[in-house]
Amino acid sequence: MLSLRARLPERGLDLELELPAGESLALVGPNGAGKSSALALIAGLLRPAEGRITLGGRVLTEVVSGRTRTLVPPARRGIALLSQDPLLLPHRTVAGNLHFALRAHGVPPRRAGARARELLEQAGLAHLARRRPAQLSGGQAQRVAILRALATEPRLLLLDEPLAALDVEAAPQVRALLTRTLETTPGLVVTHELLDAASLARRLAVIEHGRVVDHRATPAVLADPRTAFTARLAGLSLLYGLWRDGVVELADGSRLAADTEEALAAGQPVRATVRPSRVGLADEDPPTARATVIERPVESLEPHGDLIRLRTPDLAADLDALVVARAGLAPGARVRLCVPPSAVRVHAAGDA
Amino acid sequence: MLSLRARLPERGLDLELELPAGESLALVGPNGAGKSSALALIAGLLRPAEGRITLGGRVLTEVVSGRTRTLVPPARRGIALLSQDPLLLPHRTVAGNLHFALRAHGVPPRRAGARARELLEQAGLAHLARRRPAQLSGGQAQRVAILRALATEPRLLLLDEPLAALDVEAAPQVRALLTRTLETTPGLVVTHELLDAASLARRLAVIEHGRVVDHRATPAVLADPRTAFTARLAGLSLLYGLWRDGVVELADGSRLAADTEEALAAGQPVRATVRPSRVGLADEDPPTARATVIERPVESLEPHGDLIRLRTPDLAADLDALVVARAGLAPGARVRLCVPPSAVRVHAAGDA
Amino acid sequence: SATGGGSDAGTGEEETTLTVFAAASLQEPFTELAERYEDEHPGTTVRLSFAGSSDLATQIAQGAPADVLATADTVTMDRVVEAGDTAAEPTIFATNTLTIAVPPGNPARVASLADLTEPALDLVLCAPQVPCGRAAADLATAEALDLSPVSEEQSVTDVLGKVESGEAEAGLVYETDVIRADGAVEEVEDPATGAVVNEYPIAPVADAAEPDDAAAFLELVTSPEGQEILAAQGFGAP
Amino acid sequence: MPAASLSPPLPLWVRVPAAAGIALVLLPLLAMTLQVDWARFPALIGSEASRAALALSLRTAAASTVLCVLLGVPMAAVLARSPRRGTGLLRGLVLIPLVLPPVVSGLALLSVVGRQGLLGAGLEVLGVRIAFTTAAVVLAQTFVALPFLVLSLEGALRAADTGYEQAAATLGAGPTRVLLGVTLPLVAPSLLAGVVLSFARALGEFGATITVAGSLQGTTRTLPLEIYLQREADPDAAIALSFLLILVAAAVIALVRRRGVR
C-alpha cells in the first residue's frame, strides 16, 4: 500500500494520495499540475518541504517541519521510474542500458547480458541492441526506456506518459505489455489519454494545481466527472445549474431537461454532464417531446473520429460532416442544439 | 513548392516527396520509419548520401554521387523546425529563448523583448517567462518550444509531434493555433494521431521503412488505407482476398460479403477494409440476410471510448462493455463476428 | 612595441639608464653598488637584472639591452667573450671560496672536510655542471676526497636551502652564502677549503647603449670603494 | 537546481581519498602559513620592489588571460569541431608547451623573437623589440598558459550536445550567434575553469619569463621573479611574497567564480 502526503510550495504542490495494496492508479491532470513531481517525490528524487511517503508500511520519506527524518535513497526503494524523457545513458548501447539496469539489481554479468538480449528479442527490438541512444528514433528510445524500467522487477512502477511517442502499431503492444505487468506489480501511470487511463488502471486520480482533486474508480470518474478537466478528458460537457424538478436551470436562464436517479431537492445546486455524441442539431432532427433546444454561438469545429466535434462555450456536439456542411456551420455562427434528456446526467454539486 | 528526393542508407532512407505550393502535409508512419529524419533532411541538419531538396524553386540540398553540390546552412533556409525533443536553450529563461529566436531573425533587441512577452501572454504562459527550461513540466516545455518555432515567421514549418505531451485542455488550443498558422504558412507535421493528421493538413504522406508508401488527400487515405499501418491509424481492419462477385474470399477460405463501386473482375486480388464500429456479435444481433458471420479467436480486448475494442488476428469489433461481459469474452476464446456488407469497402489490390 | 628597453630610455637629454646584468648571487652587493653609482652620477639610473649566469649569457646573445655583465664564474663569461658579445676583456672583480655549511646545532657533528666522506652523512653538493659544483669537484680532487652526495643541486641556493631546512646534514657552499644565510646555517671552517677559488668576472657588453657609464660602473666595482662593499658581503679580493 | 531536487548522493568511500587529497594540498599551505614572519609581513610585502612586481604581475597576467581567451577559444572550437583526422596531430602539438620545462619554452620563444630569432631580426629592422620588454612577459605567459585554456575547453566542446546548436540554427541563428549565444554558454563552467587555470598559470609563470624577458624591476620582474630573487637575499621575504601571491590568486579566482557561476 502506498500512502503519500507531501507539500512542496516551490512547485505549488500539496498532495495527498492513498493507494490500496496491489492496486494500480492512473494519474491525469493538466500540464504543470504536478504529476511528474508526484512521481519524483515517490521515487525519492525530490524532497518535500513537509510530508510523509510510505510503501507497504515502510517509511520512504519523512520531512517534519522542515527537518528530514527519513529519506531512503532512490536505489533502495525498489521503485522503478520511467520518466517523461527516456534518459537512456548516452555512453552505453541499448543492450548496455538494459545490462546496466540488470547489474544494478545484482544480476551477475553473464546472466544480465543474456537477459538483456532476451528482453530485446521479446520486444522485437533486437536489431537495435548495439545502437547508442543518439542513433534511435524518438519512439524507439521510448520503447527501450520502458523495457529498461520493467527489466528489474520493482515493487512499484512509476510510468510517466509511457505511450507518448509510440506509433499506432506499437502502442497497443506496449499497452498490453504494461497491462500484464500492472496485474502483478502495482503502478502509477501518468497519461493524457483516456484510453490508457481506462486500460491500465482500475483507479484514477486527478491532479490539478498541485492537489489531488478526485480519486475514484476509473469508470466512476469518467461517468461523473467533477471538474472541467476530467469532463474534457471523459469527452463530456460539464455544466452547473440549479435543480428544478426534472430540469437543470443554467446560469443564463436556459433550462436543460434531464433524468436522474439521485434524490435531489428543488433549488439544489447540481452538476450536469452532457454526452456530445447524443447532442444533435435541432433543425435536422426534430426534437422529441422532452428534449431541450438550446441556442449557442459556435466556438470551434474539429474532426473527431469520422465525425466533427462542434464546441460552444459550454456544450459540445459530435455531428456528421455532411450535416455540418449542410447547415453551413462555422465558428461565430449561432447554432440550435437539441439535447435529449438521456444525454444528460445530473449529480448534486456539493460533493465536487 | 517543396520537392524532396534523398537517399541515406545509414538510416535506411530512400524518400521521394512533392508538396504543392501553399499546401501542408501530415506525415505518419511507424516508429523508426524515418519521419524525423525526413524533417532533418529538409531543415539541413542531415546530409543525404545522394539527393536533392528544393523549396520554391531554390535548391537547398544537392548531393550528386556523394559530392555535395549545395548545402544551404539551416539558418539560411527560412525553415523552422520543432523537433521531437523541445531543446529549449538550458541557460536562458523561457522569455530568453523566444528572445533568442527573434534576435536571430534580426528583430532589434527592444522589440524582441516586447514581442516575446506578447507571445507568452497570448499563449497564457506569461507566468513562466522567467523560468529556466529545467523548471518546466514536460507539457509546458513543449508549448514554449512551439511558440519559439512559430515566433519567427518561417517560409516552411516542420513540426515533429507537436501535440505530444499536451493535456486535453491545451491540445485543442494548440491545435487551433497550428491550424491557423498552417493556413498561411505551409508545413509538414509528423504525428501519431489520426485527429491531428486530419485537422492540421489536407494531405497525408505515409512513411514506412524509409520510403513514402502513400501520399494522397487525407480523407482518401483514411477511407481507403493501403497498408496495415494506415488501416490501423484509420481505425479500420484491412484484409486481402480475391473478388468473387459480391464476396471477398479470404486466404483461410472464409467469405466476406461486400458492396463496391469499383468495377472488379472475378478472381481479382482485392483489399477489403472493415469498420470495427459496424461489426457485431453474431449471437447478439441475429445477422441480416447478406451479412457474413466469421469465427475468429479473440486476441485482445481493450477500452475504446465508451466501448470495448475486440481484436482478432484480422478483424476488430467495437462492442458494448455489457455485450462483452454477457458473452463471457476473453483473450483465447472463439467469437462469431457478424460483418454487414455496408461495413466493408473493397478496392482492387493492384494499386497498393 | 618596445616598452622601456635600455636603449629607448637613453634618448632623454640628461637622463641615462645603465643596465647591469648580474648573477643572482651578486644581488646584495650590486644593489648597493648601483645606489652608490646613482649617487655619484646624478641623472643616471641603474637598472639591475639578476638571473643565473647562463640565463644572462643567453639573453645577451639574443640582444638583451645590457651595458654590463657580471657572472658568477669564468666559464660562462668565456662563452660570452667567444661569441663576441663583450666590448673588452673581462676583469676579475671578486673571488669566493667554498666552505662547509651545516644546519644550526650541527646535528651530524661535522668537524672537517674529511667528515664529509662519511657514507651515512646526508651531504649535498652542487652538480658538477654548475660553477659551485665544479669548484666542489676540484676541491674533492685536490684533497683526494671521495664524496657521495645524496643530491647534486642545480645551484648553490638549492644547497643552502637543503642545509637550512635540515634535510641535508652538510653541504659545500660559498663563504658569501653563509653570510647571506644570516644564522640559518652554521659554518664549519676547514682551512683546506681555501684550495679552490672561484672568480667573478665583469665586462662591458658589446652593443652597450651607454658605454661610458658602463666603463664608469666597472671602475666603481673594482675601486677600493666597490671592493669594500663586496668584502662586507663576504667576497674575497681578486 | 532547486534545493528540493536531489542529485544522487556520492558514495561515502569517496570521502576518504577526497580528504586525503585535500590534506595533501592544505597541509603544506598551512605549514607555510606558519612560517610566515607575520610581524615583518607588512614591511616585506610593502617594499617598492614588491609593489612594482605585484602590479606588473597583475597587469601581465590579466593581459595574458585575455589573449588566451581571444586565441584559445577559437582554437578549441576549431580543434573540437574539425572532423578531419589531421587535427589529431595539431591537437598534440598545441599541447606541447604544457610539458616543456618553462625555461625551455623561454628558449624556444627567444629563438623566434630574439635578436637572432626567426622573426626577431625582421622586427628589429622595423624598430620593434619584443624580447626583454613587458610584451615579452605577456608573450611568455600566454605561450605557457594557452594550452590550459584550449585543453579544458576542447574536452567540454567535444562532449557538448550539438542538439541545442542545431535547434538554434533552425531558428535562423548564424554561426557567430550560435557560437557566442549557445555553444559557449553551454560550456561556460569549463570555459571558466580554463580561464582560471590559464590566469593561475600566467600569474605563477617564472622560467619562461626570466628567459625571454629578463628580470628588470617594473618592466619584466613579475612577482614570481621577485620571489626567486628574494629567496637568494631574504628567504622570509620570499615566503611573505608567496603568501601575497596566494592571496591575489585567491581573490581573483573568487571574483571570477562569483561573477561567472550562475
Add this chain to the structure above:
Amino acid sequence: MPAASLSPPLPLWVRVPAAAGIALVLLPLLAMTLQVDWARFPALIGSEASRAALALSLRTAAASTVLCVLLGVPMAAVLARSPRRGTGLLRGLVLIPLVLPPVVSGLALLSVVGRQGLLGAGLEVLGVRIAFTTAAVVLAQTFVALPFLVLSLEGALRAADTGYEQAAATLGAGPTRVLLGVTLPLVAPSLLAGVVLSFARALGEFGATITVAGSLQGTTRTLPLEIYLQREADPDAAIALSFLLILVAAAVIALVRRRGVR
C-alpha cells in the same frame, strides 16, 4: 555521430584567431626544432644520464598521474556536489598550488614532510625518509599536478546533467555504481583532459622537485632537471633533451587519446 549529421559550422572569422594561436604555439617549437643539432641528436639523448632521467620521469609522472586520479576524482566529485557554501573556500584553497611558484610549493612540502616539518619528525621516528627519494619526486609532482585534474573535472561535473544519474538511481544503482558507471563516463572528455593536463604538468615539473627531492641521477633527477643541468654544460644537449621530452609527451598523449576517445 554519423558523418551525415551536421553540427552547425563555426563562423569563418574564428579561423583568424585560431590560426594566430596555433602560430603562437607552433612557431617557437619549429624554431626550436631548427636548433636541434640533429647529427649529435642520438648521441646526446642516448647518454646514460639521459636514459636514466627519461626512465625516472616516465615512472614518476605515471605514478603521480595515477595518484592524481585516485585523489583528484573524489575531490572534484565532493567539491562539485557539495551543496554547502563552505566548499567555496575549500575550492579556492585547493587551487592554490596552481599559482605558487614551484619552488615555493617545494618549500611548503618540505615544511610538512621535511625533517623539521609538521609530519617529518614523526615519519623520521618510523624510519621513513622522504627527502632525496623517488617518493619525494612523486609527492612534488602530485602536489603541483592535482589541481589541474580537480579543476578540469569539477567544472564538467557541475555542468553535467544530473538527470541520467537520477535515472540510474531509480534503476537501483547505488552511489558507487552511479559514480563509476554514469557520472564519470558522462564527463569522460573532461576527465581525459584532466589526466592529460596533470600528466603533462607532472612530466614537466622542475622547481618543486629540486626543492623537495634534490637531484641525483637515477633517483631524483628527472628529465627537466637533467635538461636544466645540461643547459649549463652543453646547451645543445639541453635542446635535444627538450625535444625528447616533447616526443615522449606527444606519444603518451596520443596513446591516451586513442584509447580514451570513443
